[in-house]
Amino acid sequence: MESESKIQYLKKYLVKIIDDFRKEYDQLDDVERKYIAQNTLYSVPCQIEIFWVSEPSEFQLFVLLHDPNRQDKEIIINGPYNANQIVERVIEIMDEPRWRGKAPHSDDNWPFPSDVGDKEHKYSDEFAGHFSTFLDVIRQTVSQSFPPGLIFSQAMGEIDYCAIFKGNIANLPPAELDQKSFIESAKQYAESVKRGLIPDIVQSKTAEKYIKRRNFFGSYYSPGARIGDNVELPFREKIFGPNMEYPKYEYGFAFNGRMGFYDRYGLVIIEGESEAEAIKIINTIFGISILYGIEAFSVRKSDVLSTDPPFDFVPLGQSLGSYSRKISKITGQAPNFFAMIKKTQINFEKMQEIIKVSEIVFRNENLNESLLFLLESNTHLKNSEFSQAYIFCWLIVEQYISKKFRILLSEKKEIAGKQGKNKDPDKERNSHKLKLLYSNGNLGVQEYSFLTEYNKKRNDFVHSGKTITEPDAENLFLFAFKIVQDEISDLIATSKTTNPEVQ
Numbered sequence: 001m002e003s004e005s006k007i008q009y010l011k012k013y014l015v016k017i018i019d020d021f022r023k024e025y026d027q028l029d030d031v032e033r034k035y036i037a038q039n040t041l042y043s044v045p046c047q048i049e050i051f052w053v054s055e056p057s058e059f060q061l062f063v064l065l066h067d068p069n070r071q072d073k074e075i076i077i078n079g080p081y082n083a084n085q086i087v088e089r090v091i092e093i094m095d096e097p098r099w100r101g102k103a104p105h106s107d108d109n110w111p112f113p114s115d116v117g118d119k120e121h122k123y124s125d126e127f128a129g130h131f132s133t134f135l136d137v138i139r140q141t142v143s144q145s146f147p148p149g150l151i152f153s154q155a156m157g158e159i160d161y162c163a164i165f166k167g168n169i170a171n172l173p174p175a176e177l178d179q180k181s182f183i184e185s186a187k188q189y190a191e192s193v194k195r196g197l198i199p200d201i202v203q204s205k206t207a208e209k210y211i212k213r214r215n216f217f218g219s220y221y222s223p224g225a226r227i228g229d230n231v232e233l234p235f236r237e238k239i240f241g242p243n244m245e246y247p248k249y250e251y252g253f254a255f256n257g258r259m260g261f262y263d264r265y266g267l268v269i270i271e272g273e274s275e276a277e278a279i280k281i282i283n284t285i286f287g288i289s290i291l292y293g294i295e296a297f298s299v300r301k302s303d304v305l306s307t308d309p310p311f312d313f314v315p316l317g318q319s320l321g322s323y324s325r326k327i328s329k330i331t332g333q334a335p336n337f338f339a340m341i342k343k344t345q346i347n348f349e350k351m352q353e354i355i356k357v358s359e360i361v362f363r364n365e366n367l368n369e370s371l372l373f374l375l376e377s378n379t380h381l382k383n384s385e386f387s388q389a390y391i392f393c394w395l396i397v398e399q400y401i402s403k404k405f406r407i408l409l410s411e412k413k414e415i416a417g418k419q420g421k422n423k424d425p426d427k428e429r430n431s432h433k434l435k436l437l438y439s440n441g442n443l444g445v446q447e448y449s450f451l452t453e454y455n456k457k458r459n460d461f462v463h464s465g466k467t468i469t470e471p472d473a474e475n476l477f478l479f480a481f482k483i484v485q486d487e488i489s490d491l492i493a494t495s496k497t498t499n500p501e502v503q
Helices: 002-026 030-034 086-093 123-140 180-194 207-212 235-240 275-291 335-340 348-362 365-382 386-411 413-419 430-439 445-464 470-498
Strands: 047-055 059-065 074-082 149-156 160-166 216-220 225-227 251-255 258-262 267-271 305-307 323-325 344-346
Touching (some): 002 047, 047 123, 059 123, 123 149, 123 160, 216 258, 216 275, 267 275, 344 348, 348 365, 365 386, 386 470
Parallel strands (some): 047 074, 225 344
Antiparallel strands (some): 149 160, 251 258, 305 323
């Protein structure tokens, strides 16, 4: 009797959630409505089904469906069951007509959950992976105690949604399930569209094609960072490790018209047409981070996490869901094993500034290349690969010398004449450039001596294989760091002059 009372109370609660959402939704304008992900809509038609485990710990798997062949606002509660009963009961339920019905699935949408590609795609096919995750969470309670509330949420197929909760949804705070966060995200995104900060992908003529090809790639700060103003882990996470198994699109940003996200554990995600483009953007962000005193290593292909969310847009707070991730040979371990490595805190204000500067630098191809060389050098330097670190820094220094030399030639026509009309000044030996720069007052004594000495060290390594020492690599890194830092400062100052919105 008590169980039946709980079921009826839960049903009434879920109906209220639907009604409250529809009232909020009715107040949105047309632009804002477009950016509510179809998966999270409680609009007509929608159905909710709950899979409920009450013993030994209470969990609920929430499923939001949009089946046009079923009654709107249909609520079905399966359970409550004991954990050792749930598998057999769900197997029986999946044979019921509503779960054997055909689910929407476009031909080019990957993956195809049905075990045989030419078979009809059923709702039960979509549900299988989500139920498997639900069982994994229940099993984890042997060694981990989840706090009450939302544990994991993910799109199911093209227009449906699943979420796992610890406890009874009806007894949790309304914010856990009322989708207000998705409505707020839609408002923020629509506002950015109206202000022209990001493209209106839904109105675009190529929107359908664009959305199907949308990909997101990400990587964690390595050796480790925490992003936010209050970043200390709870003691439970210090024992069991941070909850990084199900990353979320936690904090959003725009990057030159692309969508980007980061989370509190130092994961940075960017929308990209290709993995290579995304890696370049992430490395730009990590490179700028170095200039702000935040330790960061270069991202390799093997470090990259990739995901292809089936949303028209990605709502903040949504789990990445299905994604792939490899363990880097450079870092030697996945990010959640960095427990003993000291993390750098990046507060929200600094992270926003890093992203803003990264956007500007990314548009300057030559300067961005120097920044990426600096990041590569830092990665090799911290891994005691001093020769590689030295060479990447020398590429920056060589560009610096050539730039000064070209300026000298433009100012001193008699020197330019001696160079010869058909002679490329960039092909002159560095030693010759340095002598001319020094003799014409473009280099001071100390800088000339330093560059002459380190040019020789470079030649000894390249031509004779002489080992580069750690002090030499570090000294050249500091010199290259200053070059890049000064050039970026000049670029930002110029951007502020030409574009007052850049602060």
